[in-house]
Amino acid sequence: MADEPISNRDVAMNAFMEKYLERAVERDLKPYLRLISENFNRTMSLVQEADRLKAEISSEILRAVIVLNHAYLEDFLRTLAFAFLPIAGEKALEGVPLAGIGRAERAEKFYLGKLLQHRGKSVDDVILESVSAYLERSTFNSVAEVMGFLESICLKLPAKKDENSPLVLPLDPEIPAMLV
Numbered sequence: 535m536a537d538e539p540i541s542n543r544d545v546a547m548n549a550f551m552e553k554y555l556e557r558a559v560e561r562d563l564k565p566y567l568r569l570i571s572e573n574f575n576r577t578m579s580l581v582q583e584a585d586r587l588k589a590e591i592s593s594e595i596l597r598a599v600i601v602l603n604h605a606y607l608e609d610f611l612r613t614l615a616f617a618f619l620p621i622a623g624e625k626a627l628e629g630v631p632l633a634g635i636g637r638a639e640r641a642e643k644f645y646l647g648k649l650l651q652h653r654g655k656s657v658d659d660v661i662l663e664s665v666s667a668y669l670e671r672s673t674f675n676s677v678a679e680v681m682g683f684l685e686s687i688c689l690k691l692p693a694k695k696d697e698n699s700p701l702v703l704p705l706d707p708e709i710p711a712m713l714v
Contacts, residue, residue: 551621558617566613573606611683612669618687619665620658626686633664 577599584595619626634651635644652660674680 554621562613562617566610570606570610573602577602577606607680608672608674611674611680612672614689615669615672615683615687616665618689619669620662622687626688627661627665629686630664630668633660633667 580595580599580602584592584599587595619630631642632644632648635642635648652663655663674683
């Protein structure tokens with residue numbers, strides 16, 4: 535089977551996606567690296583202090599570290615979602631309710647009248663506003679929820695081949711360079 539020629543539309547879409555990802559990395563992910571470092575240092579300081587205290591107090595500090603790390607993880611996932619959901623496919627966006635329809639926790643059918651509050655906005659603006667409102671209420675409480683979310687925005691972790699091999703994200707080699 536011969537390779538099909540790349541259409542002008544595909545070239546334009548790839549260029550658009552590349553620019554969008556560059557901007558998303560600059561706007562949302564690059565600043566987040568500093569925050570991740572600060573959060574890691576904060577939790578490590580708490581763990582070190584817990585080691586010096588009595589067992590009873592130490593266990594409370596370690597519980598707080600777990601809660602803090604869960605909050606950091608949810609915040610990071612929301613940051614990823616804010617960067618990737620607006621450009622995600624139809625399947626990923628089907629679970630995101632239209633902003634302003636009342637019940638932001640789940641997507642529902644709506645009548646055309648509900649769009650009046652969005653008159654004058656571009657479709658992209660309505661998607662971004664809807665994603666933002668949805669993410670304000672999103673939580674991730676299990677590995678299955680996290681993995682399902684990552685797959686919905688097309689960020690899939692590779693299957694782990696064996697215990698000793700490192701887990702590598704399937705990223706274009708240029709993407710990590712953009713994060714620095």
